[in-house]
Amino acid sequence: MTVAQDEPIRRTYRGNCHCSSFVYEVDLPELTSVVECDCSFCSRTGNLYVLTDEESNFRVVKGTEERLKSYTFGAGNKIHKFCPKCATSLLSRMPNGPPRLKLLLNTRALQNVDLDPLERRNIFNSKIGAEYLPPEHKGDIPPNVEGGQLYTGSCHCGTVTVALSCKPLDESNEGVVVVCNCSICSRNGYIWLFPRPENVVLSGPEDAIGRYRFADGLTSKTFCRTCGINMTDLRNQLSRDEVRALSKHSRQVYGRNKESHPVNVRVLHGVDVDKLKKVTFAGATVMPSTYINP
Numbered sequence: 001m002t003v004a005q006d007e008p009i010r011r012t013y014r015g016n017c018h019c020s021s022f023v024y025e026v027d028l029p030e031l032t033s034v035v036e037c038d039c040s041f042c043s044r045t046g047n048l049y050v051l052t053d054e055e056s057n058f059r060v061v062k063g064t065e066e067r068l069k070s071y072t073f074g075a076g077n078k079i080h081k082f083c084p085k086c087a088t089s090l091l092s093r094m095p096n097g098p099p100r101l102k103l104l105l106n107t108r109a110l111q112n113v114d115l116d117p118l119e120r121r122n123i124f125n126s127k128i129g130a131e132y133l134p135p136e137h138k139g140d141i142p143p144n145v146e147g148g149q150l151y152t153g154s155c156h157c158g159t160v161t162v163a164l165s166c167k168p169l170d171e172s173n174e175g176v177v178v179v180c181n182c183s184i185c186s187r188n189g190y191i192w193l194f195p196r197p198e199n200v201v202l203s204g205p206e207d208a209i210g211r212y213r214f215a216d217g218l219t220s221k222t223f224c225r226t227c228g229i230n231m232t233d234l235r236n237q238l239s240r241d242e243v244r245a246l247s248k249h250s251r252q253v254y255g256r257n258k259e260s261h262p263v264n265v266r267v268l269h270g271v272d273v274d275k276l277k278k279v280t281f282a283g284a285t286v287m288p289s290t291y292i293n294p
Contacts (some may be wrong), residue, residue, distance in 0.1 A: 139203025
């Protein structure tokens with residue numbers, strides 16, 4: 001067998017945030033596995049990492065890494081970087097780490113990569129270092145739901161919090177937790193719950209809550225501007241003229257949107273996301289979209 005035959009197949013991967021402000025390419029051996037971390041940060045983002053020492057093969061095509069928002073915590077050994085406009089988590093760096101850990105890429109941001117067949121290698125960083133204490137909800141408490149339970153959640157740094165009342169979130173729940181494969185949901189790793197608007201309170205300083213609006217502008221994906229954690233999907237208040245200008249399908253969707261204020265289940269305290277029964281929604285094919293990978 002020749003040396004060439006022994007070498008793994010390599011390919012060029014292209015990645016980007018959803019709004020396309022940051023685009024990169026990297027040459028890597030073909031992906032067969034990803035790393036899933038259970039720490040307080042990664043469990044909120046849903047990041048699936050590829051660890052690489054291929055710094056020389058990492059090329060920024062559009063934007064600059066310096067314009068990404070950086071967030072670190074604890075000992076500050078790892079720098080997480082996300083787009084300040086759309087909150088896509090793109091990469092992490094460990095400047096003083098071993099070669100294989102200096103650059104970690106979030107595979108959710110890679111174009112045309114099917115994550116389902118990839119082996120997931122779990123690491124349990126939640127058991128390392130000081131215990132993470134979930135930040136307290138600072139806002140109002142929503143009204144009770146009959147037979148329901150109050151849940152609170154937060155971004156990682158605690159600047160933005162959420163409270164919601166809903167039926168207990170456990171293994172018995174069916175059809176209420178949704179994973180969507182559309183361009184934004186697959187990139188940002190959301191897992192959606194759909195409580196009514198009056199049963200959700202999103203709290204935080206107005207200038208601390210990012211709102212990413214795209215396509216028809218029916219909703220805004222809310223996130224913490226400091227740590228980049230995605231929180232909810234907030235219905236925008238459109239004028240009559242703006243509603244009239246929508247397509248028939250978009251008007252129907254906008255009308256339905258008033259019935260819920262979706263919450264990203266990943267941010268809720270004390271909820272084991274892995275144990276919840278999830279419904280997969282094929283948003284990439286069901287919902288008309290003009291999104292094109294840059």
